Amino acid sequence: MKLIADFHTHTTYSHGKGSIETNALAAIAKGLNSIAITDHGPGHRFYGVRRAKFAKMREETDALNVKYAGKIKILLGLELNLLSLEGETDYPHEQANLFDFFLMGYHRGVFPKSGLLSFTIKKRAPEAIERNTRAICLALERYPIKIVSHPGEYIPLDITLLAKAAVKTGAALEINASHPAITPEQIKLAKAEGARFVLSSDAHTPERVGDFGAALRLAMEAGLSEHDVINASSTNL
Numbered sequence: 001m002k003l004i005a006d007f008h009t010h011t012t013y014s015h016g017k018g019s020i021e022t023n024a025l026a027a028i029a030k031g032l033n034s035i036a037i038t039d040h041g042p043g044h045r046f047y048g049v050r051r052a053k054f055a056k057m058r059e060e061t062d063a064l065n066v067k068y069a070g071k072i073k074i075l076l077g078l079e080l081n082l083l084s085l086e087g088e089t090d091y092p093h094e095q096a097n098l099f100d101f102f103l104m105g106y107h108r109g110v111f112p113k114s115g116l117l118s119f120t121i122k123k124r125a126p127e128a129i130e131r132n133t134r135a136i137c138l139a140l141e142r143y144p145i146k147i148v149s150h151p152g153e154y155i156p157l158d159i160t161l162l163a164k165a166a167v168k169t170g171a172a173l174e175i176n177a178s179h180p181a182i183t184p185e186q187i188k189l190a191k192a193e194g195a196r197f198v199l200s201s202d203a204h205t206p207e208r209v210g211d212f213g214a215a216l217r218l219a220m221e222a223g224l225s226e227h228d229v230i231n232a233s234s235t236n237l
């Protein structure tokens with residue numbers, strides 16, 4: 001499977017080590033057609049991008065798209081944080097037009113709106129798994145989310161329930177090379193529901209951009225083909 005895009009990378013705008021430009025140059029060196037800069041949403045206590053930086057990130061991305069035209073397409077995304085059992089996130093309503101797309105995942109260390117403890121107490125109990133999965137499904141319905149980041153990382157999820165919601169709203173489920181929490185069995189269950197997938201590096205350094213290793217191994221083990229993966233050669237975001 002040839003992958004042509006890395007839709008999940010971080011920069012110094014959150015807690016990555018590289019800049020938008022160094023990530024883009026790394027993507028060019030890896031032979032990718034496209035890279036997304038997807039720093040953490042402002043709801044994260046430690047790593048969130050400050051809202052005041054959004055316009056600067058957009059300007060920088062636009063300028064680099066001109067500078068590297070024909071070499072790489074740079075998308076500006078944002079990795080939203082799940083903030084409540086009702087599916088609220090830190091989606092930037094007033095500045096949403098500055099971004100090309102949104103990912104969303106559960107992260108520790110967020111400013112919760114409600115029910116933070118509900119995500120962590122007895123999180124492996126069947127009722128907690130269902131409640132936490134429903135929170136993510138509600139977020140998919142509430143916001144224009146294209147990718148669910150690292151499903152199953154930090155909190156176990158009901159993959160069938162999640163896949164059904166993702167199919168309905170058109171979100172792809174991520175197979176994340178840095179947080180390979182999803183299992184081949186779960187990938188197969190999600191595929192049976194018609195889910196589509198995205199393989200990402202979740203790079204926090206330019207060196208890791210386009211490093212799909214662990215994600216590719218999981219995808220292969222689950223028997224995915226290019227048709228199942230939105231950043232494989234025949235398709236796109």
Ligand SMILES: [Zn+2]
Nearest residue numbers: 079105107149
């Ligand atoms: Zn994440």
Ligand SMILES: [Zn+2]
Nearest residue numbers: 008010079202
């Ligand atoms: Zn990330």
